[in-house]
Amino acid sequence: MEIIDDKNFDEVVSAIKKIIDFNPDNYKKKPLRRRIWSRMRRFGIDNYEDYTKLLLSDEEEARRLKKALTINLTRFFRNKEVFDYLRKEILPSIKESSIWSAGCANGAEPYSLAILCCELNLPCSILGTDIDQDSIKKARGGIYDNFALQEIDPSLKKRYFKRVKEGFRIADEIKSLVEFQKLDLKDADYKKEFDLIICRNVLIYLSREFQKKILFLFYQALKNHGYLILGKVESLTGDARRLFYCIDIKNRIYEKKV
Ligand SMILES: C[S@@+](CC[C@H](N)C(=O)[O-])C[C@H]1O[C@@H](n2cnc3c(N)ncnc32)[C@H](O)[C@@H]1O
Incomplete structure (x- = not known):
């Protein structure tokens, strides 16, 4: 499933700003979109409007999206x-x-x-x-x-x-x-x-x-x-x-x- 319609992307961004302590404006757009899509796919959602509704009503999804957006992978003595x-x-x-x-x-x-x-x-x-x-x-x-x-x-x-x-x-x-x-x-x-x-x-x-x-x-x-x-x-x-x-x-x- 590919999300092609960029309509309402700003809605997700506003929702993220409102409920997650993370400002999408400061991040590269392409990887940001990819990570949001990956969360949407898990719910079979193919438009930003429905995902915004989910995000605003489901605290656990807000937490998971933040995890997906921040990428915390690390290890001791990396490189x-x-x-x-x-x-x-x-x-x-x-x-x-x-x-x-x-x-x-x-x-x-x-x-x-x-x-x-x-x-x-x-x-x-x-x-x-x-x-x-x-x-x-x-x-x-x-x-x-x-x-x-x-x-x-x-x-x-x-x-x-x-x-x-x-x-x-x-x-x-x-x-x-x-x-x-x-x-x-x-x-x-x-x-x-x-x-x-x-x-x-x-x-x-x-x-x-x-x-x-x-x-x-x-x-x-x-x-x-x-x-x-x-x-x-x-x-x-x-x-x-x-x-x-x-x-x-x-x-x-x-x-x-x-
Ligand atoms: C991939 S990890 C890097 C960890 C470690 N520096 C390393 O190289 O192994 C990226 C980290 O940057 C943090 N991060 C992303 N945006 C940030 C911001 N605006 N302010 C502070 N930390 C941020 C993420 O939460 C994440 O833990």
Whole structure:
């Protein structure tokens, strides 16, 4: 079943804005439509009008749509080579690092950085933020399944995780290094607070305009010469190219220009 009629798409968008804490205007239209269609298909609905009615009357569907729109897939040490580079080239040069993992999903990314700092004996404070409250709750819980731990070095897994009934619980010494907050990037307002910002696999879903806004926000949030890390298929757009030096293109590591 293919949805061809774009009529009433704005109605769904208004409904989403009203009942879900998510602003579709900031996201790329094509993937947004695809994800909404995928939800509609589950109910055999082929027009936006009927889906809007469903959305407004069914809390569970609103919750599921939000899950579908935010895409929370992540894992510990995702793209391990980025963490290897950080361990060797970046983290040792930062004393008492203040790190922000923006769009951290279930917390695997900020916890991976906390593990690295712990291994290097580097004091650090790490902030993990995400728009999705369920992800933040999961992050604070600190319990993970095998999928999340598929890329972690077995010795680190052994050292920092304990097998429990529900999965693997992260050690308290790592947990205490990371604070989690629910935050929509559009509302973030930090000034020169971080040595390093990692925001991977988030920009890819955002409209170009919103990407530009967020990159400028990162520029302001970084201390002088602070580092920005993007996802493997992401890059600096527009004026942001003038705000950062590229340190390592393969791993998408940039340094704030001053
Ligand atoms: C694919 S995950 C990326 C997780 C992790 N950074 C990684 O690369 O493994 C994308 C995350 O971005 C979050 N996100 C999407 N839009 C956001 C926004 N406007 N503000 C904050 N987080 C957002 C989603 O909720 C989701 O958890």
